[in-house]
Amino acid sequence: MIQASEFFQVSCPGGHLVRVPVGLADEELVCPQCSEWFVARAAESLEASEDRVERAAQQWLWVAVATALLLVVTGLGAFLAGMLG
Numbered sequence: 001m002i003q004a005s006e007f008f009q010v011s012c013p014g015g016h017l018v019r020v021p022v023g024l025a026d027e028e029l030v031c032p033q034c035s036e037w038f039v040a041r042a043a044e045s046l047e048a049s050e051d052r053v054e055r056a057a058q059q060w061l062w063v064a065v066a067t068a069l070l071l072v073v074t075g076l077g078a079f080l081a082g083m084l085g
C-alpha cells in the first residue's frame with residue numbers, strides 16, 4: 001500500500017533504487033545514478049511489492065487457520081463416531 005508519504009521507491013533498469021515523488025508516479029524519469037530513462041511505475045515500487053508480500057502472508061495465515069479448523073472438525077467427527085459406534 002502506498003501511504004500518504006511523499007515518495008515511493010522504484011528500481012531503475014540498472015537496479016538502482018530511486019526515490020520518486022508520488023506526483024511523478026507512472027511518468028518517465030531519468031535515474032540520477034546511471035542516467036537511464038525509465039517509467040516509474042507505482043505498481044512496481046518497493047512499497048507495492050512489500051504490500052503484496054504482506055497480503056500473501058495473510059492469505060497463508062487464513063489457509064493455515066482453515067486447515068486447523070478442518071482438522072478439529074474432522075477429529076471431533078471421528079471422536080463422536082467413536083463414542084456412538
Ligand SMILES: [Zn+2]
Pocket residue numbers: 012013014015016031032033034035036
Ligand atoms: Zn540507475
